[in-house]
Amino acid sequence: MSRRVAIIGPGRVGGLLAVAFSRAGYRVVAVAGGTAGSRAAITADVAGVRDLAAPADAAALADLLVLTVPDDAIAAVTRDLVRADALGEHQRVIHVAGSVGLDVLDLARRAGAGVAACHPAMTVPVGARDPEVLHGSAWAVTAPDAARGWAHGLVQDLGGDPVDVPDGARVLYHAGLALGSNAVGAAVAAARQTLLAAGIRTPERFLAPLAAASVANVLRDGASALTGPVVRGDAGTIERHLQALQADLPHLADTYRRLTAAVLAQTGSALDPAAAARLKTLLDEA
Numbered sequence: 001m002s003r004r005v006a007i008i009g010p011g012r013v014g015g016l017l018a019v020a021f022s023r024a025g026y027r028v029v030a031v032a033g034g035t036a037g038s039r040a041a042i043t044a045d046v047a048g049v050r051d052l053a054a055p056a057d058a059a060a061l062a063d064l065l066v067l068t069v070p071d072d073a074i075a076a077v078t079r080d081l082v083r084a085d086a087l088g089e090h091q092r093v094i095h096v097a098g099s100v101g102l103d104v105l106d107l108a109r110r111a112g113a114g115v116a117a118c119h120p121a122m123t124v125p126v127g128a129r130d131p132e133v134l135h136g137s138a139w140a141v142t143a144p145d146a147a148r149g150w151a152h153g154l155v156q157d158l159g160g161d162p163v164d165v166p167d168g169a170r171v172l173y174h175a176g177l178a179l180g181s182n183a184v185g186a187a188v189a190a191a192r193q194t195l196l197a198a199g200i201r202t203p204e205r206f207l208a209p210l211a212a213a214s215v216a217n218v219l220r221d222g223a224s225a226l227t228g229p230v231v232r233g234d235a236g237t238i239e240r241h242l243q244a245l246q247a248d249l250p251h252l253a254d255t256y257r258r259l260t261a262a263v264l265a266q267t268g269s270a271l272d273p274a275a276a277a278r279l280k281t282l283l284d285e286a
């Protein structure tokens with residue numbers, strides 16, 4: 001059951017999962033949706049995959065449909081599959097979006113298909129094809145009771161670590177991931193630009209071990225592991241940082257102010273109230 005896979009949505013995740021399912025012993029029988037160029041980029045990488053424009057044609061060949069379209073398109077693609085009478089009890093349908101749950105698959109469920117939302121908590125850039133990136137990564141699984149077993153099973157087949165996330169918690173779950181990946185990435189990008197402006201040609205020599213240690217410490221102990229001028233109440237240092245950024249990288253001054261305010265929000269309660277107020281005034285200044 002569910003060994004013949006159709007990928008609907010030939011983008012970043014669709015391409016990676018086509019290779020990952022294939023390596024895991026599934027038969028990836030078709031790739032559908034998107035543009036001809038996107039589909040061709042996947043059929044070139046996975047042997048035996050049919051290139052089909054219409055998702056309903058792919059569904060006719062598969063018992064597992066993997067919807068890797070943009071989040072906002074999942075419900076419409078599902079609706080179109082049901083309208084084309086392309087889904088039935090012998091099939092399973094998953095999507096891989098983090099912030100949506102089972103609502104968007106409801107029509108497939110009503111058509112008799114098994115449904116699950118299985119989100120890999122991993123960033124997948126354009127052209128990523130190495131399934132190793134999924135090995136050991138956690139996947140947020142939301143599934144009706146009858147589907148939980150097979151949903152966990154397929155995540156494990158891909159080397160992932162399935163974790164049940166209640167349907168109503170997925171938006172908050174996804175907000176947490178956005179903070180832990182995109183927001184951290186934006187902070188590191190700003191740090192990298194600042195070190196380059198300071199004449200340091202290889203910022204990664206400083207940032208890689210430092211950022212890794214900071215993240216590891218906070219994951220272990222929470223915000224109490226944070227260090228630096230905010231935690232020390234060292235307003236003079238922060239003022240000098242802001243002056244230097246304003247002079248050399250004015251477009252980053254506001255980023256610094258907001259990120260430093262986020263540090264204060266996490267740690268300020270441990271500061272002397274007067275020191276916390278001074279920092280807040282400094283960081284609030286336009």
Ligand SMILES: NC(=O)c1ccc[n+]([C@@H]2O[C@H](COP(=O)([O-])OP(=O)(O)OC[C@H]3O[C@@H](n4cnc5c(N)ncnc54)[C@H](OP(=O)(O)O)[C@@H]3O)[C@@H](O)[C@H]2O)c1
Nearest residue numbers: 009010011012013033034035038068069071073097123124
């Ligand atoms: N990228 C990540 O890091 C990541 C990580 C975890 C989960 N996800 C989830 O994976 C899903 C896909 O994201 P992605 O980053 O792979 O997006 P993507 O690269 O933009 O790929 C989406 C694909 O779907 C196609 N498509 C768009 N609308 C469609 C429709 N109505 N019918 C059929 N195909 C359609 C697009 O076609 P064209 O080729 O013509 O544009 C494209 O090939 C999303 O649910 C996302 O939340 C992404």
